[in-house]
Amino acid sequence: MAIIIDLDLLLTQRGLSVGEFAAAVGITPANIAVLKNGRAKAVRFTTLDAICRTLGCQPGDVLRWVPDDETPAH
Incomplete structure (x- = not known):
């Protein structure tokens, strides 16, 4: 998939754990x-x-598109 979700980076920048973030987002x-x-x-x-409200960001900060040939393998 060519859509990348950058939650790890955003959570790290804001010092939030996954549990705290999940509770805040619902x-x-x-x-x-x-x-x-x-x-x-x-x-x-x-x-x-809810993600953007909790992180104080825009949707483009959470989601980004990359061409298929540049998509990192999971």
């Missing part, structure tokens, strides 16, 4: 792991809104 730590590991097939706008 989803399970398991679902955060799915997002962080690039296994998500979709993200609801309400979830993206």
Whole structure:
């Protein structure tokens, strides 16, 4: 998939654990792991809104596109 989710970087920059972040966003730590590991097939706008609100960022800070030939292997 050519969409990369940069949650690891954002959580590290803000000093948040996955558990703290999951509680603030209102989803399970398991679902955060799915997002962080690039296994998500979709993200609801309400979830993206909660992520951005919690992290104080824009959607483009969370999601980025890279061409398929540059996508890191998971």
